[in-house]
Amino acid sequence: MQADFLSDRLEKRQQSGLSRQLKVAGTLIDFCSNDYLGLARSTALKNAIRHLDDAHPAALTGATGSRLLAGHTQLADEVEQELAMFYHTESALVFNSGYDANIGLLASLPQRGDTLITDELIHASMIDGARLSYATRLRFRHNDLTDLEQQLQQPRTGQAFVAVESVYSMDGDLAPLTDIVKLCDQYHAFLLVDEAHATGVFGPQGEGLVVALGLQERVLARVHTFGKALGVHGAAVVGPALLSQYLINFARSFIYTTALPPHSLLAMQAAHRFVQQHREPQQLIQAHIRNFQALIQEYLPDTHWTDSQSPIQCLIIPGNETCRQAALTAQQAGFDIRAILSPTVPAGQERIRICLHAFNTPAELQALIHILQQASQFN
Known part of the structure; x- marks a missing residue:
């Protein structure tokens, strides 16, 4: 039995520009994941888990x-x-x-x-x-x-x-x-x-x-x-x-x-x-949030950001295609950030969603801000 209705529904999703695909994480600088403290990549935590397993x-x-x-x-x-x-x-x-x-x-x-x-x-x-x-x-x-x-x-x-x-x-x-x-x-x-x-x-x-x-x-x-x-x-x-x-x-x-x-x-x-x-990762992420917001004020004062005090920082770029192109500019420069499009968010509230992490460096934050200066030109 051919499930043609599945193809029809997928084609409509594709035509709307909202098709989802699984994508293996590459080698881009991570400003996308929810690994805020960097523990998913922590060798120390991995060893601690192994030690409990052995016990x-x-x-x-x-x-x-x-x-x-x-x-x-x-x-x-x-x-x-x-x-x-x-x-x-x-x-x-x-x-x-x-x-x-x-x-x-x-x-x-x-x-x-x-x-x-x-x-x-x-x-x-x-x-x-x-x-x-x-x-x-x-x-x-x-x-x-x-x-x-x-x-x-x-x-x-x-x-x-x-x-x-x-x-x-x-x-x-x-x-x-x-x-x-x-x-x-x-x-x-x-x-x-x-x-x-x-x-x-x-x-x-x-x-x-x-x-x-x-x-x-x-x-x-x-x-x-x-x-x-x-x-x-x-x-x-x-x-x-x-x-x-x-x-x-x-x-x-x-x-x-x-x-x-x-x-x-x-x-x-x-x-x-x-x-x-280990309190250092939490202290680092809080410092990165403060530093990133200071960089926004210095280099991107006229852009529209959500009111965030958390590691999730969002640059509003209305329009699905416009927002997608802005995210692509950052990705081509080596930064893994993603466009969040409507209907996931309301139309007109499309945004680039940036997640800060304890393992990101001040130099990476600075470089990302400069790339966002270019990306924001799509707005």
């Missing part, structure tokens, strides 16, 4: 089943206890990825009769989780506290939940968490925060923006992912012990999937211990 010679290669069947181990308990301590909370529940964690959390926590209020720019994984929930869903304009309050004032019968990211992946800006927490307290709503792009970068030891602001006791659930700044894999939902017990019983993306293998758990453990013992 657990009896560990199986695979998990052998879901956590509720054969896949739960003493090692999983140990890692979750360490994660709870690291993130200043009662408990942590490991999921296979940040996507699985957000799906499980948002699909199971708000029930029929409840209200789920989400920032309009939350990640696709949170959107997909919200779609699976039977709760009434409302949206508020991005980081707009007035609009959020108006949504919280809507009549409701059940519980209210507010879902946001602490650092937004397409703009790099921060949620006004302190003010959002105040509104949630005022209107008796529970706050859910995706800390994917804040983990490892913000907080005294990389615990995320919620801990950096001292709000951990006032946030019901946080999702921390480990495949970005921490350089490994997996994720955890952290919060009260009662929350973990709830998710074990109701989160389908936890219940019905094979657990992570022991090696992944040991890698999580090693990465969290590593960032506690």
Whole structure:
């Protein structure tokens, strides 16, 4: 049987200029990946993981089943206890990825009769989780506290939940968490925060923006992912012990999937211990953010950038083709940066997305700024 409809749909995507292709990373200077602290390429972390592997010679290669069947181990308990301590909370529940964690959390926590209020720019994984929930869903304009309050004032019968990211992946800006927490307290709503792009970068030891602001006791659930700044894999939902017990019983993306293998758990453990013992990468990335923004002010004062205090820096270049050509100019000069096009972002908000890393050098930052001077001429 010929699946011609697949070809038709792919051809339409190709004609729209939005076709996606897998591409092996080359030798360009990395200003694209989410490896903010450089831990994914760290020999020291790799050795730390190997050392933990050697210390657990009896560990199986695979998990052998879901956590509720054969896949739960003493090692999983140990890692979750360490994660709870690291993130200043009662408990942590490991999921296979940040996507699985957000799906499980948002699909199971708000029930029929409840209200789920989400920032309009939350990640696709949170959107997909919200779609699976039977709760009434409302949206508020991005980081707009007035609009959020108006949504919280809507009549409701059940519980209210507010879902946001602490650092937004397409703009790099921060949620006004302190003010959002105040509104949630005022209107008796529970706050859910995706800390994917804040983990490892913000907080005294990389615990995320919620801990950096001292709000951990006032946030019901946080999702921390480990495949970005921490350089490994997996994720955890952290919060009260009662929350973990709830998710074990109701989160389908936890219940019905094979657990992570022991090696992944040991890698999580090693990465969290590593960032506690090595503060230099976090200090370097914060210095790079300050330096890069100073270079923008000096060399690109008339360009339009998103309001970012994170490693994600975005130069707005409206128009898909114009933005694509600007990114190509930088790539041809040896810099791996990518164009983010509509409909991934709204039309007119197309941008070059730049990710800074602890391993980038001041000379590379300076050279990239000079290339962006040329690329910005397409704007």
